[in-house]
Amino acid sequence: MLSRYRVADVLMRQFTTLHVWDHLDKAVALLLNGQEKEFLVEEDNRIVGVLTREDIIRGLQESKTDTTVGRIAKTVVVQLSLDMSLKDAFEQMAKAGIAISPVYENEELVGVVNQENIMELLMVQEAMKGSQQSAVRSQQSMPLS
Numbered sequence: 222m223l224s225r226y227r228v229a230d231v232l233m234r235q236f237t238t239l240h241v242w243d244h245l246d247k248a249v250a251l252l253l254n255g256q257e258k259e260f261l262v263e264e265d266n267r268i269v270g271v272l273t274r275e276d277i278i279r280g281l282q283e284s285k286t287d288t289t290v291g292r293i294a295k296t297v298v299v300q301l302s303l304d305m306s307l308k309d310a311f312e313q314m315a316k317a318g319i320a321i322s323p324v325y326e327n328e329e330l331v332g333v334v335n336q337e338n339i340m341e342l343l344m345v346q347e348a349m350k351g352s353q354q355s356a357v358r359s360q361q362s363m364p365l366s
Contacts, residue, residue: 222343222346223306223307223308223311223339223343224306224307224308226306226307226308226342227303227304227305227306227307228301228302228303228304228305228306228307228310228324228334229303229304230307230342231307231334231338231339231341231342232303232324232331232332232333232334233332233333233334233335233338234331234332236257236260236261236332236333237251237255237257237260237261238260238261238262238263238268239251239260239261239262239263239272239290239294240262240263240264240290240291241262241263241264241269241270241289241290241291241294242289242290242291243289243290244286244287244288244289244290245277245280245281245284245285245286245287245288245289245290245293246286246287247290248260248272248277248280248290249277249281249286252274252277258273258274258320258337259271259272259273259274259320259321259335260272260273260321261321261323261333262290262291262294264291268298268300268323268330269291269294269296269298270291270294270295270296270297270298271294271295271297271298271319271320271321271322272290272293272294272295273295273320273321276293276294276295277293279293280292280293295318295319297317297318297319298319298322298323299313299314299317299319299322300322300323300324300325301313301322301323301324301325301334302324302325302326303324303325303326303331307339307342310322310334310339311336311339314334314336315336320335320336320337321333321334321335321336322334322335
């Protein structure tokens with residue numbers, strides 16, 4: 222089913238980036254004060270890693286809040302493009318073991334895709350498919366006048 226969609230179909234344009242030199246307490250504040258659970262990490266205007274809720278918790282357990290994001294972020298980054306198949310994007314992200322990826326258009330960062338959003342697309346499509354089937358069954362069972 223994912224092969225029918227492109228990365229552009231689930232692109233999130235509103236996202237937060239953290240800098241490698243940001244302290245962990247900033248990531249904690251963003252985690253607690255918003256809906257985001259994964260963040261891109263940048264250095265010199267380049268995405269160099271990703272930071273998840275699990276990374277933040279692990280960082281708190283192992284370090285102090287004044288530790289930098291760059292010390293605990295995963296440095297594996299899968300770069301996606303808007304026209305890439307969602308199936309390919311999902312597979313690449315899963316293979317790399319990351320939950321969020323930056324999306325580029327003409328070498329410019331335009332948004333992010335995360336696995337949760339991909340799963341939401343699948344749930345919405347499944348629900349719509351189910352409601353369409355229900356509507357067809359209802360129309361078929363209506364008596365003819």
